[in-house]
Amino acid sequence: MSLLTFLPFIVLIGAMFLMTRSAKKKQQQAANMRDSMQPGTGVRTIGGMYATVKEISDDTVLLEVAPGVHAVYAKNAIGAVLDDEEYNRIVHGDVPGEEIPAVPDDASSLTDSLTEGADEGRVDLGKKDADAETTADAAEDETVSKDSKTDGEK
Template sequence: MDILTLLPFIVLIGAMFLMTRSAKKKQAAAAQMRNDMQPGTGVRTIGGMYATVKEVHDDTVLLEVAPGVHAIYAKNAVGAVLDDAEYNRIVHGDDDELDADGTVVPDDASSLTGEPGADKADVAKIDLGKDEAADDDAESKDDAAAKDAKGEGKADGETGTK
């Protein structure tokens, strides 16, 4: 057999080997992350729920999903273990994000206008090219259509069909 005939098979086997190797590394890293969970850390489940770890067992973890509300989850259901700053920013709404140099990133309109302390109301309204009267007319038509669908707005005995 010629080596050129076997070359596509060799490349295919090599690619499969590299893909399975990287998948195993990701699985091992996820397992290590789940094993390193400690009570008090914030986590995100694979379903997107944020919770605080209360107890860690062999295959399960007790999560506090709301104050006083506890639920038992499989360790495999934990998608990410979050650091304290990220967890507080997402769950508690702490907006104090830091730049790489450690300065606080403002989360208001002052970052857009360059003026410190500017409110979002101070920023000029952006014109999207729509006529406000046309918007009001479209809303009233939508309201009338919704009432017709519910049978509201008709006198007794009237129907919307002909």
Template sequence: MNPVTLLPFIVLIGAMFLMTRSAKKKQAAAAQMRNEMQPGTGVRTIGGMYATVKELHDDTVVLEIAPGVHAIYGKNAIGAVLDDAEYNRIVHGDGDDIDGAIVPDDASSLTETAGSDKPVEADADEDSSDDAKIDLGKKADDVEPKDAKADKKSEDKADGEADAK
């Protein structure tokens, strides 16, 4: 057999070996992380829920998902064990200072100019009243009032009955 024809198979087998090896390493690291959990540790489940470990059993763990609220999860449902500082930052917001950014409680910043506290005035040629009508492209004579349409239908119906007699 020609060695050139065997080359793709050798590469494929080698790639499968490397993928299997890295997957096994990840599984072993995850199992070790789960075994290092202790009561009081903050965790994140694979579903993205943050909780505190209350009790550990062979295959399960009791998590406190809110004060006084406990739930039983399988150990394999724990996605990450968090250190105390990270858990407190995420769950309690401790130490959250995003570059001193201030988020307003209302929409007043949307109507103010950059350097003043005075609201931005609407253009003089625009109608700023709340009752301003919007042009939808229909002409006034094209639109019949709803009552006129109903009257027209009843007249047509009456004419049809008269013709039938």
């Protein structure tokens, strides 16, 4: 028998070896990730739910899914252990290093225009809204003219 006869079998066995090795490596990484969990850590379950770890036992994890709401999950149901910055960014919408001002910079101009017209019972929406209104009127006129052309063609 020649080597060419056994070549397909050798290639098949090599491919199976590489696939099982890759799968074992991923399982080991997942196990290490789950072992790195500690109470207070943010996690994402395999179902996509974000929660905070409260207690860890041998096979289960107690998660706080909302303030005062706890659920018991299997450790294998944890899909990712998140660092604090990422967890806060996803769950709370926090952006690190960026403070949200209490009053936006452009709020004073809006407040001024609202108070000017308040005595007369009208509100000046400002130049931006007036321009948007003019654009909307022009678009409406164009639509009406197209509709009347279409009606005339029928």
